[in-house]
Amino acid sequence: MAMHALHKIMAAKSGQTAVAPGDIVTCAVDVAGINDIYLMVVHAFRAMGGKRVMRPERVAIFMDHNAPSPSVQGAENQKAFREFAARYGIGHVFEINEGICHQLLPEAGLVKPGDIVVITDSHTTTHGAFGAFGTGVGSTDMAVILLEGSLWLRAPEIVNVKLAGKLRPGVMAKDAALFILGKLGTDFANYKAIEFSGAIVRALPAEERMVLCNMAVEMGAKTTYIAPDDTTIAYLRQYSDKPFAIPATDADFVYEKIYEFDLSGLEPQVALPASVDNVKPVKEALGTPIDQVFIGSCTGGKFTDIEAAAKYLRGKKVARGTRLVVTMASKATLGKAIAAGHYQTLLAAGAAITVPGCAACYGGHSGLLGAGERCATTSNRNFPGRMGDESSALYLVSPLTAAATAVAGKLTHPDYE
């Protein structure tokens, strides 16, 4: 039977010869990641009578959401995690200075093609960009992994989203992801895996591919896949020389469905409040006044995002009455941004640059919104109340649209100036 690379990964990790969609198999987990807001993992581990962690060297704890802690409760939770890590010999503790879990995994050399990556964060689908099976789970599932080193998973049906053509200059992976959401909605891939392929995907740098896989969870996807190529390998090899084998999809594998888009003429897109599939070309929302611009998160705070924004902002100023908050995805991103002069550019333009981490993205801290405020953001969700008061409104955009919007003080993109 013809198998997809993701099914081959599941088979290899569950000791089966073949895995087909719908099969429930128990897979060994290569990386088990816990974020600092999910102390419930520890509670659940105790409630299960846990006395030792199976393969603690594969477990990572990320102090990323509350970095550094904005509240006493957050600090207490992080303290409890540090104690847990010391007691059970947890392999990796990423401290409050390091950044967001999804950016840290490749940078720490912890993800490679063929791996199964499970993190308590829903955007773990991101790791499909590296040829890994990445999926998010809740605290109880994570406690099971701590106990067993493995997790039951249902093998997903696989849909192929093919992006043909060539993106115009100034149009980014975020625009492509928003466009797909606008066309296909938030549940077309529910419980399924999305493979992204086509000329546009091949041409994207690794960090832009991460955006597609990251946003796939907003399409309902359980996991994602982009067949690793030279771009993937070169990106991973910057950080690790660990050997890996690339699982290949059989030539006669049949996708459950193929969606094909030619994005050659694609214009910059925006998801209007308050749903990720409420998507329009930026052109149709030009001039919407914006109180805050947020450039950050695992979707839009990577080096490619910072670079796109900084290049536009060079010599320009954030509009009066609008504020720009920049939260980079990791310490390494920050280092690169300083070395390239982007940090200085952002600062000169009037940005408030915070500590790398999740911060405002999930409504935690460092740039929350007041009642009725509008924010253009490079993050991934615009649900009501996601970044502050329930009556605040989020407009999801690319980093370039975000930068142009910060300067104009209202929604715009360099194309429309």
Add this chain to the structure above:
Amino acid sequence: MAIRSKAVVLRQNNVSTDQIWPGKYVNISDPGEMAAHVLEGADKTLRDRFKTVGRILVTGSSFGCGSSREQAVISLLQAGVKAVVASSVGRIWYRNAINLALPVLICPGAVDKIAEGDEIAVDLEAGTVTLAGGQVLKGQPVGEFVFNIIKSGGIKQLMRQKHAGEEAK
């Protein structure tokens, strides 16, 4: 195993975990404090309706989409919800519900046929919801694997039995 109660109907799609359990409360991990904020971002009257009207939440598509926060299930349990009937649900939320033994029936369109306060019965194994007048709506039966977890009272119980007697390390 049918679950019977009156329906509380939330006619919205894409009710996210941010609305079920807003981000500002993520540091609360005491289950007791949770019922007071459940579904606050979607409709603040719901928490009282679970007390005064009924215990089965009936809602639209993509319920529970969004983040992995398990409070989005626990807060419902704490508020007294005995089952959820939805047109479709977010994947992680669904796994969390199974693990915590909150019965969820995926039944597209049920939300259009059930009114607030209707007496209904949900049968997970059969995948059906029976309306007050006897009409039966067909949804998706849960498989044996999943049903077992729910029947056992959640995965914590299963794990506790399995790992009882292990030595600390």
